[in-house]
Amino acid sequence: MENIQQVNLDREPKAPLAMDPVKFILWLFLVSIIMLFASQTSAYLVRRAEGNWLEFEMPKIFWYSTGVLIASSVVMHWAYLAAKKDQFKQLKIAISITFVLGLLFLWMQFEGWKQLVAMNVYFVGNPSGSFFYVFTGLHGFHIITGLIVLVTALTASFRLNVHSKNLRRIQICTTYWHFLDILWLYLFVFLLTFN
Amino acid sequence: MSAVEGMDTAHVDAHEHHHESQNFWQKYIFCEDHKIIAKQYLITGIIWAVIGISMSVIFRIQLGMPDSNLSWLKPVLGGWISETGKLDPNFYLALVTMHGTIMVFFVLTAGLSGTFSNFLIPLQIGARDMASGFMNMLSYWFFFLASVLMFASLFLQTGPAAGGWVIYPPLSALPQAHPGSGAGMTLWLASMAFFIVSQLLGGINYITTVINLRTRGMSFDRLPLTIWSFLITAVLGLISFPVLLSSVLLLIMDRHFGTSFYLSDIYINGEALPNVGGSPILFQHLFWFLGHPEVYIVLLPGLGITSEVIATNSRKPIFGYRAMIASMLGIAFLAFIVWAHHMFVTGMNPFLGSVFMFLTLIIAVPSAVKGFNYITTLWKGNIVFTPGMLFSIGLVSLFVSGGLTGIILGNSALDIQLHDTYFVVAHFHLVMGAASAFGLFAGVYHWFPKMFGRMMNPTLGQIHFWFTFIGIYLIFIPMHYVGIAGFPRRYYQFTSYDFTHKFMDMNMFISVAAIFSFLAQFIFLWNFFYSIFKGKRAPLNPWRSNTLEWTTPVVPGHGNWEGEIPAVYRWSYDYSKPGAKEDFIPQNIPYSQTLESNFPHENELIATEKEIEAQNFNDQFNSH
Numbered sequence A: 001m002e003n004i005q006q007v008n009l010d011r012e013p014k015a016p017l018a019m020d021p022v023k024f025i026l027w028l029f030l031v032s033i034i035m036l037f038a039s040q041t042s043a044y045l046v047r048r049a050e051g052n053w054l055e056f057e058m059p060k061i062f063w064y065s066t067g068v069l070i071a072s073s074v075v076m077h078w079a080y081l082a083a084k085k086d087q088f089k090q091l092k093i094a095i096s097i098t099f100v101l102g103l104l105f106l107w108m109q110f111e112g113w114k115q116l117v118a119m120n121v122y123f124v125g126n127p128s129g130s131f132f133y134v135f136t137g138l139h140g141f142h143i144i145t146g147l148i149v150l151v152t153a154l155t156a157s158f159r160l161n162v163h164s165k166n167l168r169r170i171q172i173c174t175t176y177w178h179f180l181d182i183l184w185l186y187l188f189v190f191l192l193t194f195n
Numbered sequence B: 001m002s003a004v005e006g007m008d009t010a011h012v013d014a015h016e017h018h019h020e021s022q023n024f025w026q027k028y029i030f031c032e033d034h035k036i037i038a039k040q041y042l043i044t045g046i047i048w049a050v051i052g053i054s055m056s057v058i059f060r061i062q063l064g065m066p067d068s069n070l071s072w073l074k075p076v077l078g079g080w081i082s083e084t085g086k087l088d089p090n091f092y093l094a095l096v097t098m099h100g101t102i103m104v105f106f107v108l109t110a111g112l113s114g115t116f117s118n119f120l121i122p123l124q125i126g127a128r129d130m131a132s133g134f135m136n137m138l139s140y141w142f143f144f145l146a147s148v149l150m151f152a153s154l155f156l157q158t159g160p161a162a163g164g165w166v167i168y169p170p171l172s173a174l175p176q177a178h179p180g181s182g183a184g185m186t187l188w189l190a191s192m193a194f195f196i197v198s199q200l201l202g203g204i205n206y207i208t209t210v211i212n213l214r215t216r217g218m219s220f221d222r223l224p225l226t227i228w229s230f231l232i233t234a235v236l237g238l239i240s241f242p243v244l245l246s247s248v249l250l251l252i253m254d255r256h257f258g259t260s261f262y263l264s265d266i267y268i269n270g271e272a273l274p275n276v277g278g279s280p281i282l283f284q285h286l287f288w289f290l291g292h293p294e295v296y297i298v299l300l301p302g303l304g305i306t307s308e309v310i311a312t313n314s315r316k317p318i319f320g321y322r323a324m325i326a327s328m329l330g331i332a333f334l335a336f337i338v339w340a341h342h343m344f345v346t347g348m349n350p351f352l353g354s355v356f357m358f359l360t361l362i363i364a365v366p367s368a369v370k371g372f373n374y375i376t377t378l379w380k381g382n383i384v385f386t387p388g389m390l391f392s393i394g395l396v397s398l399f400v401s402g403g404l405t406g407i408i409l410g411n412s413a414l415d416i417q418l419h420d421t422y423f424v425v426a427h428f429h430l431v432m433g434a435a436s437a438f439g440l441f442a443g444v445y446h447w448f449p450k451m452f453g454r455m456m457n458p459t460l461g462q463i464h465f466w467f468t469f470i471g472i473y474l475i476f477i478p479m480h481y482v483g484i485a486g487f488p489r490r491y492y493q494f495t496s497y498d499f500t501h502k503f504m505d506m507n508m509f510i511s512v513a514a515i516f517s518f519l520a521q522f523i524f525l526w527n528f529f530y531s532i533f534k535g536k537r538a539p540l541n542p543w544r545s546n547t548l549e550w551t552t553p554v555v556p557g558h559g560n561w562e563g564e565i566p567a568v569y570r571w572s573y574d575y576s577k578p579g580a581k582e583d584f585i586p587q588n589i590p591y592s593q594t595l596e597s598n599f600p601h602e603n604e605l606i607a608t609e610k611e612i613e614a615q616n617f618n619d620q621f622n623s624h
Helices: A002-010 A021-049 A061-084 A088-118 A127-158 A168-193 B009-020 B024-029 B034-064 B071-080 B089-125 B133-153 B183-212 B225-256 B280-314 B321-335 B350-362 B364-378 B387-410 B412-418 B422-452 B458-484 B501-534 B600-614
Strands: none
Touching: A021 A127, A021 A168, A021 B183, A021 B225, A021 B280, A061 A088, A061 A168, A088 A127, A088 A168, A127 A168, A127 B225, B034 B089, B034 B133, B034 B422, B034 B501, B089 B133, B089 B183, B089 B225, B089 B280, B089 B422, B133 B183, B183 B225, B225 B280, B225 B321, B280 B321, B280 B364, B280 B387, B280 B422, B321 B364, B350 B364, B350 B387, B350 B412, B364 B387, B387 B412, B387 B422, B387 B458, B422 B458, B422 B501, B458 B501
């Protein structure tokens, strides 16, 4: 929400009647993603309450990947601050690091799947395992879309289109990336609690 | 997108230039103008309605006249009609399924919301276009893609999906269950996935536009009730459609990747399937979490259109403007916490059932508020019986008579008896199907002059109304009795049971009424398409209405208003105000010009007019 207020301040002296429509669209888009995962996790709980539930321990690598994703979020925020101060070199470095950390996260998730298979937890089988793959897979899909948004921000910053007077793109990118980070934290804690 | 993105004037110039040099494809096919997109939705919706209603006529013939020879349908249905002129029982199930899917999603969701949200939101709030024309265009074309896939599934050799529009697994999950559960179901799921994307793109756009692009002075308490209803509808869709996507996603996994979310312990020809540990009830929970709000996604736009049309044609302010908004919000809120009343017979805990029953019955309260407000608006009004007005009054009638049986069905004890009988079919066809369709007709008759710059023939409209209105009641009132008698829905024929014999003539009567109502729709089709080209030219404000769309040119161009967007100083329901010269005062007339009719508190508002005028326009063409 603070992002939206931010833009109103950015647009002085002609304060518009309402929020920036494009960022508002982003927030509504996030609502639909929240509903997607809310329904998935509640389906998980409903199904789990019925019994016949395979319990397994989450591989350690998911702890590490969580750390990587949090780090990427911090770096993303650094990129945003750099754009606000017109520090273009830092901006480019920061977005690139975020991108690489995002890729690393995806790779670690994939490694996690391999370890699950090694533990005899398969996608096809008891729904407890299937749900685990669906959650991580759906989130991974959204991370890929986040990476695409990052690439557009990166190319824009190379064309010097991201600066303190034109922050919308980097703000959208930051909001989305933080959102994906928080979404993963939710899924991670959820899967730890209700394994 | 570009219209709102540029902050520098050079960009805006480039944008305007771009629109002058539109070619045919940009102007009529991949168009980003909300009015064209609305017409695209309307025409597609009408085509789907013809297909969907034709299907119902075919299965009504099967139900009402089971001995009839259907060979004359061979040119259309080919192999689905047997040598002896009988309808294939599997195809009967497919017809029922596709009728439900098409009417609920493609006609009454996309055709109704898509048409009128797109057309009226920018025009009534005073915006040049939607927040994102590009997303809006994508929304239509995703809908088109969904339509193509669904249409293609009708021509599969194994037939389209046939497990009912609710596609409960395991019937829909196992290709062995039914011919339609193979490729037909696959296409159904793919089509619905695109449909959901389309609805989300559209809905996000509607919400953003209403909240961010209102013109000067258009505060929320001056918004026409149509806009309120579209806004609430879009919010419902935004929250519930992702849940349908979720359930569809898990069903696709079960069907194509062998997971067991919904499947467990199933034996086919004595052999066990490998799926263990799934829960088919889980699907029903997920499905109805969309499914119930979907009912209101279908109905609320119709109610909003009716509020507007009834107030205009009663020449009276809408009764209880705020109560109308509050009741819509109440209905929308309750819509999310009543889904399990569709599942009373799934072995649900009776205590949980009574909680859902209680919540369900509360919906009667906001619904009754709306019903009474419509009737009190009509009370002692100078009613003008335009076709739009007739259909709006018809909607109120259907809403009340269909809603009453909702109170019966909401009781879990009664529902256990009536579940999946024709009583349910009659109930939801009246309150949701026919009522929303009447909203659609009311909207088309009322805003046709704004859409095409021509008038529809009012006499044909009135004939269309009376035939349809009488036809609908002749179909569905007897159907309640058939349901109470115990006829289950989705049965191919009732010839083999003793108890059904004495109702055969009633079933035939229903079918004759259905065919009669179907034929009556051709009056509308003729009137609609003829008037687009040959109708009488429309005046600027044919219904003497207050809302902003009538301040645009007869056929608004790109950007809707030539010159400045009007500012808004009052609500949209100043009809027959005591002391006023005319019996309507449009929203863009300031109080300072209507001193003779102002109430004391409105005289105080004159001071705020300067403030309103000084505000930013939110004009997407030149505000930045």
